[in-house]
Amino acid sequence: MARNGIFHVAxxxxxxxxxxxxxxxxxxxxxxxxxVIVITAKRFEFSPKEITLKKGETVRLQLKSEDVTHGFFxxxxxxxxxxxxxxxxxxxxxPQEVGRYRAICDHFCGAGHGGxxxxxxxxxxxxxxxxx
Amino acid sequence: MKRDLDRRGFLKIAGASMGVxxxxxxxxxxxxxxxxxxxRRLGLSNGEKPTPFTFxxxxxAHVGFDxxxxxxxxxxxxxxxNGMPQTxxxxxxxxxxxxxxxxxxxxxxxxxLFKDISGRLKVAKVYHVPGEHDAxxxxxxxxxxxxxxxxYSFDHRGVHFVALDNVSRARPEVGTEQRAWLAKDLARFxxxxxxxxxxxxxxxxxxxxxxxxxxxxDEVMNLLAPYENVTVLxxxxxxxxxxAIGHSQHxxxxxxxxxxxxxxxxxxxxxxxxxxxxxxxxxxxRVVSQTPGRAAGVDSVTVKEVELAMNxxxxxxxxxxxxxxxxx
Numbered sequence: 001m002a003r004n005g006i007f008h009v010a011x012x013x014x015x016x017x018x019x020x021x022x023x024x025x026x027x028x029x030x031x032x033x034x035x036v037i038v039i040t041a042k043r044f045e046f047s048p049k050e051i052t053l054k055k056g057e058t059v060r061l062q063l064k065s066e067d068v069t070h071g072f073f074x075x076x077x078x079x080x081x082x083x084x085x086x087x088x089x090x091x092x093x094x095p096q097e098v099g100r101y102r103a104i105c106d107h108f109c110g111a112g113h114g115g116x117x118x119x120x121x122x123x124x125x126x127x128x129x130x131x132x
Numbered sequence: 133m134k135r136d137l138d139r140r141g142f143l144k145i146a147g148a149s150m151g152v153x154x155x156x157x158x159x160x161x162x163x164x165x166x167x168x169x170x171x172r173r174l175g176l177s178n179g180e181k182p183t184p185f186t187f188x189x190x191x192x193a194h195v196g197f198d199x200x201x202x203x204x205x206x207x208x209x210x211x212x213x214n215g216m217p218q219t220x221x222x223x224x225x226x227x228x229x230x231x232x233x234x235x236x237x238x239x240x241x242x243x244x245l246f247k248d249i250s251g252r253l254k255v256a257k258v259y260h261v262p263g264e265h266d267a268x269x270x271x272x273x274x275x276x277x278x279x280x281x282x283x284y285s286f287d288h289r290g291v292h293f294v295a296l297d298n299v300s301r302a303r304p305e306v307g308t309e310q311r312a313w314l315a316k317d318l319a320r321f322x323x324x325x326x327x328x329x330x331x332x333x334x335x336x337x338x339x340x341x342x343x344x345x346x347x348x349x350d351e352v353m354n355l356l357a358p359y360e361n362v363t364v365l366x367x368x369x370x371x372x373x374x375x376a377i378g379h380s381q382h383x384x385x386x387x388x389x390x391x392x393x394x395x396x397x398x399x400x401x402x403x404x405x406x407x408x409x410x411x412x413x414x415x416x417x418r419v420v421s422q423t424p425g426r427a428a429g430v431d432s433v434t435v436k437e438v439e440l441a442m443n444x445x446x447x448x449x450x451x452x453x454x455x456x457x458x459x460x
Contacts, residue, residue, distance in 0.1 A: 069302070071303055073340070073343075074341075075337070075340045075341075080347065082303070101341075102341040103341075104341055104342075104343055106303050106304060106343055106347075107302050107303045108264045108268025108269065108299070108302045108303070110232065110234065110269065111231070111232055111233065111234075113264075113268070114343065114401065115401075117341075
C-alpha cells in the first residue's frame, strides 16, 4: 500500500538497469530518466547497506522484498512506504540536503526488526554517484 | 535524586518505596469550582465519586526475551506494588508484555506466562496496551484473545483514561479508524477534563530513525490539543523521557527487561550492556501520586523514578498537565 511519495509494484531484474544507468553519460541519463537503484529487503537487512545520492538529483529507488512485508522509512527524504511481501515498491526522491541518513524498516517483520536499517549518503552534486 | 515540583492542579506524582515502574495519584476536581464540575460530571458517568487515587505504570517486560534477568524484573515489580502501603487502584501496562517468536505456540505461552505473573498483582484493575512485539506479527490477534481490545477507554474517579494502539497495524501508526473512534470518545468531555492516554510508542518524533515515533502522532495530538489536561504515558524506548506538546505532557517509563541509551548521546540503538553486578540497573518503575495541596488550588508534586538496582529514587520530570487548574 502506498503511504507517501511515488509507489508502484513492479517486478523484474532492475539491478541490470541500475548498472547500465550508473555508467551512462549525463546526457544519456537525462534522456533515459532518473537513475535507478535497487535495494533488496529481507529479514532483517537491506542490501546494499549504503548508497550514495547527489543533492538535487532525482533517483528512483526500487525496493524489493525477498520475503515478508517490510517498510522503508526515512523522514528527512520524505520516504515512507511499505514493500509488500515478495514484491517491489518504487520511491522517487530528489534529496535537497547533504547528509548521512539512516533508513529503517518500519513494518514490524520479526525479532530482528529493530536492527533492520541502511545508510543513504547525500553528497554535493559534484563528483561521482552510485551505490556502494 | 528526587525533584519536588510545585504544580497547580490535579494530579500529583509522588514516590513510594517501590522497585519498578510508575505510580500516580490523582486528585480530581481540585482547585476550582469548574474543576470540581468536570470531576462531578465524570463521576456521574460511572457512578464513582471523584476522590484521590493512585495508579502505576509498568512497561516492556518482554517475557521470553533471551536476556540475563528473565522475568525477574517483572516479578519484582509485582512484589513491590503488592508491598506498597497504599495499594494502587490501577496498573497500566504500556506494551511489549512479551517478546515475539514465530515458534508455534511459544508466543501464546509467553503471553500466558506474563498473564500468570502480572495476575499476582493485588490491585483492583489492570489494563494493557500491546507493543509491537506483542501484536506486530499477527495484527494483535493473540493480544485480543488474552486481554481483549487493543484500544478502549474508561473513566476512573473523575479521570478519563484512553488506551491507544499504535502497533497492531505492524507499522508505527494509530490509523484512521482508531483516530475517528478517539475523536468520538473525546467529544463528550469538556476541555478541562483530565485525560490520561496510555500507549506503547511515543506519539511524537522522539528519534524516528530508531523507530521512536508514531507516523500519525501529529493527527492524534491534534485531536487532543483542545484539552488542557492531557498526560500521555508510553513505553517502547526503555528509558525515562519527558516531552511537552502544547498542553500535553508525555512520559516514558523504564522497562522491565533491558535499557536503551540516551538517543542524544549515541548514534546506534543498542541496549545498554548488562552489568552482572547490578542486574536491574536502569530498569525501574515510576511512582506517581498526588495528595491535596496545603494551599487552596496548589499541590506539591513529586515524581520519583525507582531504579530496581538501587531501590532508591532517581530523578525525572514530573507530570504537570493534570496539575493545571481548570480554566473554563
